[in-house]
Amino acid sequence: MKKLLALVLAVVMLVSMAAIASADELTSLNTYETQGRELETWNIHYSQAAADLNVLCNLFDGLLTNDNHGNLKLNAAKSYESPDGGKTWVFTLNEGMTWFDKDGEVQADVKASDWATGLEWVLNYAKNDSYNASMPMEMIVGAAEYYEYTKTLTDSEGADAVKALTTEGKFDELVGIDVDDEAGTITYHLVDALPYFPSVATYNCLYPLSAELIEQVGVDGYRDITWEDMWYNGAYVISYFENLNQKVLTKSPNYWNDANVKRFDTVTIKMVESVANAYQLYKAGELDHVSLDQATLQAIYSESADAEYKPYLVEARPTKYSYQMHLVYSKNKEDGTPDENWNLAVANENFRKSLYYGLDLTNYLARTNAINPLSCENYCYTGNGVAFTSDGTDYTVLVRNELGLDYDRTTYNRYDAEKAAQYKAAAIEELTAKGVTFPVEMDYYISGSSTVAAETAKVLSDIFSLCLGDDYVKLNTKTYISSLANEVRKPRLASFYINGWGADFADPVNFLGQETYNDSAAYYSNAYSNINDATDADLIAAYQEFTDLVVAAKAITDDMDARYAAFAKAEACFINHALAIPCSYEVAWELTKINNFSKVYSMYGMQAYRYVDWETSTEAYTTEQMEANAAAYAAE
Amino acid sequence: MVKYILKRLLQSLITVLLVLSVVFFLLRMMPSDYFFTEDELIKFTEEQKYAKLERLGLMEICKTCGGKGMVEDKACPNCREGDAASGTGYRNRSVFAQLGDFFYQMVEMRVFNAKGKEVKTATPVALPAYLSQKAGGTDPFEGTLKEGYSVRACFNLGKSIRLEKGQYVTDVIAQKMSVSMEIGLIALAISLVLGVVLGVLQARYKDGVFDHIGTGYTVVVNAVPRLVIYTVIMIAGSSLFALPMRYDATAANPDLTKVLPIVCLSMASTAGYMLWTRRYMVDELNKDYIRLAKLKGLSTRKVMFRHVLKNAFVPLAQYLPASVLLTVGGSLLVETFFSVPGMGPELTKAISRYDLNLVQGIVLLYATMGIMGVFLGDLLMTLIDPRIKLTGKGDVR
Secondary structure: OHHHHHHHHHHHHHHHHHHHHHOOOOOEEEEEEEHHHOOOOOOHHHOOOHHHHHHHOOOOOOOEEEOOOOOEEEOOEEEEEOOOOOOEEEEEEOOOOEEEOOOOOEEEEOOOHHHHHHHHHHHOHHHHOOOOOHHHHHHEOOHHHHHHHHHHHHHHHOHHHHHOOOOOOHHHHHOOEEEEOOOOEEEEEEOOOOOOHHHHOOOHHHOOOOHHHHHHHOHHHHHOOOOOOOOEOOOEEEEEEEOOOEEEEEEOOOOOOHHHOOEOOEEEEEEEOOHHHHHHHHHOOOOOEEEOOHHHHHHHHOOOOOHHHHHHOEEOOOOOOEEEEEEOOOOEOOOOOEOHHHHHHHHOHHHHHHHHHHOOOHHHHOOOOOOOHHHHEOOOOOOOOOOEOOOOOEHHHHHHHHHOOOOOOOOOOOOOHHHHHHHHHHHHHHHHHOOOOOOEEEEEEEEOOOHHHHHHHHHHHHHHHHHHOOOOEEEEEEEEOOOHHHHHHOOOOOOEEEEEEOEOOOOOHHHHOOOOOOOOOOHHHHHHHOHHHOOOHHHHHHHHHHHHHHHHHHHOOOOHHHHHHHHHHHHHHHHHOOOEEEEEOOOOEEEEOEOHHHOOOOOEOOOOOOOEOOOEOOOOOOHHHHHHHHHHHHHO | OHHHHHHHHHHHHHHHHHHHHHHHHHHOOOOHHHHOOHHHHHHOOHHHHHHHHHHOOOEEEOOOOOOOOEEOOEEOOOOOOOOOOOOOOEEEOOHHHHHHHHHHHOOOEEEEOOOOOEEEEEOOOHHHHHHHHHHHOOOOOOOOOOOOOEEEEOOOOOEOOOOOOOOEHHHHHHHHHHHHHHHHHHHHHHHHHHHHHHHHHHHHOOOOHHHHHHHHHHHHHHHOOHHHHHHHHHHHHHHHHOOOOOOOOOOOOHHHHHHHHHHHHHHHHHHHHHHHHHHHHHHHHOOHHHHHHHHOOOOHHHHHHHHHHHHHHHHHHHOHHHHHHHHHHOOHHHHHHOOOOOOOOHHHHHHHOOOHHHHHHHHHHHHHHHHHHHHHHHHHHHHHOOOOOOOOOOOOO
């Protein structure tokens, strides 16, 4: 029977693949963004925003990129190595790379020294306003010192004097980067052995910059550079841009890697008012793909509207953001006084574990993915696809093995009513003794202008009520006007936040390092959980245990498998103490003429939107065809 | 009259400056974290935040500690927050100093290289020297300007800090304004002609079928939410007439992509002109001089157009200059819906992203246009109806 099923599946796949093969590929791509995600700067060094980098990653080539499986892939560099186990990294450039203008006219050769010029720009306080400076400052020898030097000099000598600095002099003296234009090598000297450093080379903080361009347009001119004046070295140039209307990327005529990279003739990014508007454009044939909002998806799926699209519904791949329920350990009431009831409750491990085991989030996940809610389930803190062991195992598998949880896509595995009831009973007993009153009020904040968020919060509220009981906890949904950070986080008004984190480089430390105790660089510890202000000894001990495990894992730099195993233990410790509760991934549904499995699949950094090597079809992919694509991808 | 005009212009200038100053101060009363995106708040270090605020001119490096936060191994008393172990290294800048800079930069000069690319700005202090010395053939920048460089004075309102980062506000406004004005003026012309003609016909056939249809149209246009109407027009225009669903200057026929936005824009104002033309004409039709004209045997056509419309149009005419001038502002809804790259969404987007300079620039433009519109409307009324006097005793407007 199994053989027969396998045969049928294989035949279906072959037929599907044949159908795809018979369809022509798109030569030009029409895609979209909503108007709230318009690009704000063309200066790739001067941006940390995804809306900018999603476009700019197509216009510039960095040393490395990613392939469709998330592996590092050579790009401007033809090879890279570390001669000393990760403290020094040497990248060797391809020959024949050039800088060109928007018309494709060659302006200069791409040289190894362009990477030094780029790094000097990033680290120069007067030039780049500290954008993208933090990662090089943490990792590269002398980078922090050079940054401080430029900052001090700005104050004493004025900005113009600091803007005049180049890679010669103080930068050369202080910063651990050696370039050899003849040999085409760039050598980075790091403050510590960092085995994941090559993944940092996919990020814009280590992108090249031509000194000749700066000579031509000036420092201020480069900071405010436009698509018409800048030099490109990537797969596409911009041939048209109208803010909030559209931008057209045309394949670079003088691209060094033309022979090895499949590109569209043009990629037109249309700015649309809303996803609903994009859907109308897709129906009119003006777009080649569209992500569906829940109302449209359910209408198509239930065949109550546009039923002809139902055979073409395909599930998108997860985005890079891993969502967590971040608990707040030092919360205030609206009058500014500490919310002792909540602070005592959340410090109790039994209380936290009752939430961890007691919430069946399936209906909540259905708000993102109504058809297959469990596609969005997330039991780990670190996102999928960030790091892999030597045998290709995803790091999060190690974490789930530690936790004893798996994604079977049929039930919400973490939910355990029996355990939750035990923890609830224990929490009530312990907390009542401490004077905590029940139900414990939990304040959850959403944007007041979002009806979608309000509907989702209602679902979450129902889950809390149904799973944990109104006598135990009460979820109060409250709203903020325009800024969660200013109106909620700063005054510490929320009991928890549901927030997504996407990595910048390929190492679990990029996730777990945000939660360590007593660490000024740990973002979530300082800005969300406020753990450093907590006073409960057991809670602090749990955080300290986790932090010690992270520090120990960070120290392992010569054996990546051992490093990941150690991080997995740390992450499991964090989750087992329910210090934060893993929540969801974003997996939407769409109509598309693009094989999602051919795209760059990078769960960190900025390479995911490169329009290269995409497989497409002039006809939209059917559900079966995309499933065949997925099967073929898994078999690769 | 000249005295009156000069007086009104002076009053207008003062009003605009007051509006601008109030907006300037209000924008700077916002907490500093509003100047960062949620993304930036997550990823930026404190140092980055201060650096950005410094560049925006909202903060400055602390003079006491030189940005180090420490003075002789102690927290700098000038930039320390609460009981922190060290100062931040930055201090808030005086808002009056910021306002001074804002007006000062209006006369700043832009320096261009030989290829016509802007390379720097120069302070206005150098302007007189530049102008006089350029005439004498010497370089007022003492060799800092290279051969082939040129200097141009400009009305500098600063650069956009978010929406179009680094672009001059005046350039952004000029570019957007032209797009909005183009479709706005066409829509205004259509709605004016259609609205007035249909309003006249409604008045002429008052309580007839045509009047009821016209009233029904006006009610529907005003009662049904605009986005619903736009969606219907977009889908109908696309499916029935194969019209493009969004503005696209790169399309094979760009003018065709403007049709739906223009239809949507003119739809509401047509209803407005119909409504008011009908109302004023019906008012006039009941007056004695019209009855007398009819009794004297004037044809209905002559009565309607030569007498009734002429008088009924006076109150409408007052708002015409403002309508024309305010086309520069575009339409928030229509331009957002059809992705028209005009001025419509610019102010709300600039406010929501705290793009200070752009907000100030747009407020300046809108205030100027609004005030000038009222002023020109008053002048136009005196031209159309000589009985109206703007000066003199008793009936001064």
